Amino acid sequence: xxxxxxxxxxxxxxxxxxxxxxxxxxxxxxxxxxxxxxxxxxxxxxxxxxxxxxxxxxxxxxxxxxxxxxxxxxxxxxxxxxxxxxxxxxxxxxxxxxxxxxxxxxxxxxxxxxxxxxxxxxxxxxxxxxxxxxxxxxxxxxxxxxxxxxxxxxxxxxxxxxxxxxxx
Numbered sequence: 001x002x003x004x005x006x007x008x009x010x011x012x013x014x015x016x017x018x019x020x021x022x023x024x025x026x027x028x029x030x031x032x033x034x035x036x037x038x039x040x041x042x043x044x045x046x047x048x049x050x051x052x053x054x055x056x057x058x059x060x061x062x063x064x065x066x067x068x069x070x071x072x073x074x075x076x077x078x079x080x081x082x083x084x085x086x087x088x089x090x091x092x093x094x095x096x097x098x099x100x101x102x103x104x105x106x107x108x109x110x111x112x113x114x115x116x117x118x119x120x121x122x123x124x125x126x127x128x129x130x131x132x133x134x135x136x137x138x139x140x141x142x143x144x145x146x147x148x149x150x151x152x153x154x155x156x157x158x159x160x161x162x163x164x165x166x167x168x
Contacts, residue, residue, distance in 0.1 A: 041141050041146075041147070044056040046126075048117045048119055049102040049119070049120050050117075056093070056145075058143065061090075061143050062091075062141060062148075062164050063090070063091035063092070063140075064085065064090065064140055064160065064164075065093045065095070065139040065141070066082055066093070066136060067094075067097055067127055067132045068095070068096060068136045069096060069135050070096060070099040070100065070108050072135045074135070074136060074153065075135055078154050078155060079114060081155065081156060082114075082116055082160075083116055084157050085116075085157060085161070086116035090161075090164065092117065093117055095121045095127065096118050097127045097132070098121070099120070100122075105120055134152050134153070136152075136154070137150065137152050138150070138151040138155055143168075148166075149163045151163075
């Protein structure tokens, strides 16, 4: 039988090799797809889908600006990570790109129980300003508003917290 040739050591070795290969590919894609954007956060005052003012001004703490879309499966999979950060008191500003009306987005957020701030970028103009071409894309700024990290694709809660800890 084929199972007789398998051992725990062989299975673990295969898993580790696969994880290393996936990580290398992920880093490569992230590097290639990373937007060449400004080093500091632009001064913006926008409205959320709840008609609350969202000011990109600094509050003395690192923060996240996250571009996503309701039609993006990876974005939907990653959304609980952002909600967890928001619930932990980390400033998370998200921008939903080409994802329908604010009513649609409020329904999307309510159905899933998410509480982070969402700006509706109906036409994709804000995404263009940040030079975002792939979703999800996450920008992490330090307390001075200087861009420290850009992640394209899925990011774990632990990975985002680690990046924030590095810049504090």
